[in-house]
Amino acid sequence: MQLPKNKDIIGIDLSEDKLLISHLKNSEGKKEFIKLVHYSTEGMKEEDVSVLVIKAIKELKVKNPFIVSVIPLHLTITKNLEIPSLDAKEIKEIVDMQSGRQTAYSREEIIVDYINIGVYRQSYTKILLVIVARDAVKRQFDIIEKAGFKVQDMIFAPEGITQICLEHQNKELQNVPVGIVHVDTNFTDFIISLRGIPIFTRSIPIGVKHFTEDKTKAGTKFVEEIKSSIETYQSEDIDSAPQIITITGAIDHVRELKAMLTATVQVTIQNIVYFDRLPLHPNCKPVEALVQNISFLNITSVFLTAQSLKVSLVPEEIKLKRVFEERTRQLVRLTVNFMIIMLLVGSFFISKTYFDGAYFKRLKEYNETIKAEAKILERNMERIRIIKHYLKNRGYALQVIAALYDIVPENIMLTSMKMDIQRNLNLKGTGRAMSNVFSFVSALEASDYFSNVQTNYTTSRKQGGKDWADFGISCVLESELEADK
Numbered sequence: 001m002q003l004p005k006n007k008d009i010i011g012i013d014l015s016e017d018k019l020l021i022s023h024l025k026n027s028e029g030k031k032e033f034i035k036l037v038h039y040s041t042e043g044m045k046e047e048d049v050s051v052l053v054i055k056a057i058k059e060l061k062v063k064n065p066f067i068v069s070v071i072p073l074h075l076t077i078t079k080n081l082e083i084p085s086l087d088a089k090e091i092k093e094i095v096d097m098q099s100g101r102q103t104a105y106s107r108e109e110i111i112v113d114y115i116n117i118g119v120y121r122q123s124y125t126k127i128l129l130v131i132v133a134r135d136a137v138k139r140q141f142d143i144i145e146k147a148g149f150k151v152q153d154m155i156f157a158p159e160g161i162t163q164i165c166l167e168h169q170n171k172e173l174q175n176v177p178v179g180i181v182h183v184d185t186n187f188t189d190f191i192i193s194l195r196g197i198p199i200f201t202r203s204i205p206i207g208v209k210h211f212t213e214d215k216t217k218a219g220t221k222f223v224e225e226i227k228s229s230i231e232t233y234q235s236e237d238i239d240s241a242p243q244i245i246t247i248t249g250a251i252d253h254v255r256e257l258k259a260m261l262t263a264t265v266q267v268t269i270q271n272i273v274y275f276d277r278l279p280l281h282p283n284c285k286p287v288e289a290l291v292q293n294i295s296f297l298n299i300t301s302v303f304l305t306a307q308s309l310k311v312s313l314v315p316e317e318i319k320l321k322r323v324f325e326e327r328t329r330q331l332v333r334l335t336v337n338f339m340i341i342m343l344l345v346g347s348f349f350i351s352k353t354y355f356d357g358a359y360f361k362r363l364k365e366y367n368e369t370i371k372a373e374a375k376i377l378e379r380n381m382e383r384i385r386i387i388k389h390y391l392k393n394r395g396y397a398l399q400v401i402a403a404l405y406d407i408v409p410e411n412i413m414l415t416s417m418k419m420d421i422q423r424n425l426n427l428k429g430t431g432r433a434m435s436n437v438f439s440f441v442s443a444l445e446a447s448d449y450f451s452n453v454q455t456n457y458t459t460s461r462k463q464g465g466k467d468w469a470d471f472g473i474s475c476v477l478e479s480e481l482e483a484d485k
Contacts, residue, residue: 003303008062011299012053013070013157014140016186017042019052022299023060025281031304034281035060036296046139050146057149069140069154070299071313074187074203076156077103077131080117080236082124091116091125099131109134113311115159117199117238126238128199130156130311137313156311158191158198160302165246166196167306168272179245179267181226183254184295185209188222190229192242196307200238202229208250208293215256222257223264230265241267248272249295279304389421400425400477403450407443411436423477425450434458434469441473450475 003009006027013020019039025032037056041049057065079102083091095114100107110131117126137154144151165180175195182189186207192200204225210218226245234241245267247257255271262269274297302309312319400419408414409431416428431437437458444453456472 002308004066008060008065009303010057010060010062010065010067011070011303012067012140012144013072013299014041014049014143015072015075018185018294019049019056020294020296020299021056021060022296022303023062024300024303026303030279032279032281033284033300035284036300038294046143047146049143053144053147053149057147065149066152067144067149068302069144069151070157070160070302071132071137071140071154072157072184072187072298073182073189073191073201074205075132075136076203078201079129079131080200080238081127081129082120083127084124086119086123086125088116091127095127095129099129102129103131105131105133111137111313111315113156113313115197115199115310117194117197126199128201130313132313134315137315141315141318151314154313155302155309156313157298157302158189158201159309159311160300160305161189161248161297162191162193162198163196163305163307164274164277164297164301165193165248165272168277169244173243177239177242179230179242181245181247181249181257181261182295182297183208183247183249183251183257184298185250185293188225188249190226192233192238194239200233200236202232204229208253211254212293219256219260223260226261227264230267244268244270246270246272248274249297250293253293274301403447407440407447409436409439409443412440419477425475425477426456427473427475429471431469431471433467434460437469437471440471444473444475449478451478452476 003026009024009026011020011022011024017040019041021035021037021039022033023035023037025034037059039052039056041052044052081095081098081102083094085091085094091114095112096107099110099112103110111134113130115128115130117128120126140154141151161180161182165178166174169178177192177194177199180189180191180193182191184207186205186209188204188206190202190204191198204222206218206222206225211222230242245261245265247254247261247269248271251257251271251273258269258271261267274295278296278300397419401417404414404417404427411432412429413431414427414429416426418426431440437455441453441455444450453473453475456474457470458472459470461468461470
């Protein structure tokens, strides 16, 4: 379980007839308990307990807390097993198949998880099987969810206790089995820990309450249960015998247990006051009487572990539901991101189209302006060209007439003379005789100024009793005429 940073973390224990709540602040790598509270739920219905949870969390003044439910040892059944596999997937499959045989419950009535203790005989894996009745888990889920909160995880209390006790052991004891006796109101947890991992557990139905009622009877029974637990551990050949036993929890009224156990079991016994070692906020000052009769170790130790906890007792259907919800959220996020990307891409193309259209419109307007100015310029250029042509060819007609004057016979009279820009010259006239016309044509052909001389037509007529010959001649004016200019 990974604790979120900069968030209010609430631990809840709804076992027995009490409600225990721890409020942890996890910020900037610093963990600090803000408040520890206890309420009695004896004789209360689930709906009333849900109302009490609402009231308790409201008094903590937290918003959107990260809630973890803690399952104490006495609500579980634990078994030490040897699994003929080293593969984690295979171990889980074997555990799922075999777990129903370890209790009187059917497989559908229990929730199962396990702790890997280590490799045994090279091909076997030793595990601590943890079984809890589904109804017990469902009760805690229902109470908390009816209060309007979501249980993020449901964890096995002994995992936290063993890791906390490991941190306070001497270095020479951190790699050997050690015993832990956690005393609570109605129950006591007997745990054998190896390197911070619970490798054997047993719940003893004797607590502070029994010692206050009859200390001698409870003490005698308690010592017998501890001795029996050690013998059971050794008979199962799990590991070597514990080197030391630590008594912790609500031990103010049972400090004589140390002497009683020392005289019975040949193991070093020590008392640890866990409360003095919790990172408490200065304002977190629990009532002394409360600490003497109730242990908050279950709901505090699980948040102070250096290693991640292995056991999660959340029902499989809830895990699947949460996986589905997470994938749904991922799909929604993916869909939203896709829509945002498509919106951005669409906006890009729309804006590009708009700005391109606006740019083309400006270009068109500019082109129309340039086009109008170009037409004006073209007209001006044409005028300039005409003027230049006029200036260049000014007096050219006189030169043509002068050239013709030199070769036109006396009996020929020109009535029309036309010349185009390609220097094609068309002459019309009349002569006294057809021979005069032919002489004129020959003269034009002989001239250096004219070429391609052709007679277009000749006609004879009489006028005033005389013969006349009308003609039409075309020719091309040569460039030498310009050079002679």
